[in-house]
Amino acid sequence: MKLSDLYWHRITPLHFLLWPISVLYSYFLTLKKLCYWLDIFPSVKLPVTIITLDSISVDDDCKTPLLHWLVDCLIAQGYQPGIITRDNSDNPDLPREITLNSDPHSIDGKTFLLAHHCQASCPVWIGNNRVATAQALLDTYPGCNIIICINGMQHYRLERDIEIIVVDFSEYSFGNGLLVPAGPLRINLNQLRKSDIIVTNGTPNHHLDLSKLGKTYNMQLINEMVYNVLNPEVQQPISSFKNRQLHVVTDADNSRWCFDFIQKMELNAELHSYAENHRFSQHDINLTEADAILMPEENALQCKKFANDKLWALPKRAWINSELQGILLKKLSNKS
Incomplete structure (x- = not known):
């Protein structure tokens, strides 16, 4: 807490x-x-x-x-929009672009989620100086x-x-x-x-x-569907997980929301909450007794390189x- x-x-x-x-x-x-x-x-x-x-x-x-x-x-x-946000890393550098190839552990989870969602259609840049970051984005993407x-x-x-x-x-x-x-x-x-x-x-x-x-x-906010992290095209409604043994893994930023979500959806789930800005590892999702593992989308994407087929991302969508x-x-x- x-x-x-x-x-x-x-x-x-x-x-x-x-x-x-x-x-x-x-x-x-x-x-x-x-x-x-x-x-x-x-x-x-x-x-x-x-x-x-x-x-x-x-x-x-x-x-x-x-x-x-x-x-x-x-x-x-x-x-043709572009996004700028503040660099919250421990070692802020010059303004830089965040892409799917960026190290997810070197940036804020929400920022990496933006790069995943926007991909090539909307560049995402971070930096401590917002004016310099915006100018760097425009220099690189003059059509923005x-x-x-x-x-x-x-x-x-x-x-x-x-x-x-x-x-x-x-x-x-x-x-x-x-x-x-x-x-x-x-x-x-x-x-x-x-x-x-x-x-x-x-x-x-x-x-x-x-x-x-x-x-x-x-x-x-709509939270009706989840997708498999290894195969994002595979999606299932949350209701299909009600009779399965679930583990929900999250960081402190999303722990309260995950707890309320478990209660609201009446899921048979065990909640694992880690510290704020926790760097997830394979050990954190190596839960052999689980039928499925749910993570907030921003946390799940940080685990994509070592994910297994049990890992599902829970996105938040706005209506x-x-x-x-x-x-x-x-x-x-x-x-x-």
Whole structure:
């Protein structure tokens, strides 16, 4: 269990100390944004459309499925998108492209999942400097006309054209509804009023009034099918695993979601949870007594080189109605 789990999802005496720090953090973010707005801190405008996609929560399982939907939507409409994200490796280097041939243990699992999903249709680049990373992507792929910047909500140096913010109201993501470090939120809900597109998942509690945020678009996560890691074209519904002896292997980032998923689907499964950013090895999935082994897709792909035929990947897909697609395309046409 993460230390944050002890107080991010409840109110404890510790919050008498944490809440004032959260207030100071909120003022700091406001001051930082004001400095960029007044050109005290210089920003950079690139010659292509910049879309930022981020979440208000530190832990959010919705952002990656929404990104997959966004990439598919843009490509289907004839756009040529590229993705940039921050390099979270222990030894950050110059901006570089992530492909299927990249070492999955040297990068974040979600980033490797992006490269697997997008492949040649949408290049994925990582780097600590978002402006330099975006420029390196454009130099390599001059035909790219849209850059999606992940986790760029509070990074104002790279000017954005469209801002998409995800609000996940699940207990694990939204928690006690307080700003860090007192809670898991990175910004307050009332700071979202000027965002271009707000996408929600789940139902807020009765204390929250979403009408104050203006128009919001709801998404649903769908987890109905799994595919075999060695033979991805082989797919089966989750329901077909109900009467089998299962082992679910995951890292700490997905352990809570996997536990809830096992309970929801009424699976006869044993959960194996490893530390955050765990480097999976063949030993971790060498479970001879299991009829099948399920892993979240981002973890399963890290095991592809040494996978066996028992290993199945559990993807998260986003279902979003056509209304969001319509407003996105309208905003893009207005920017061109």
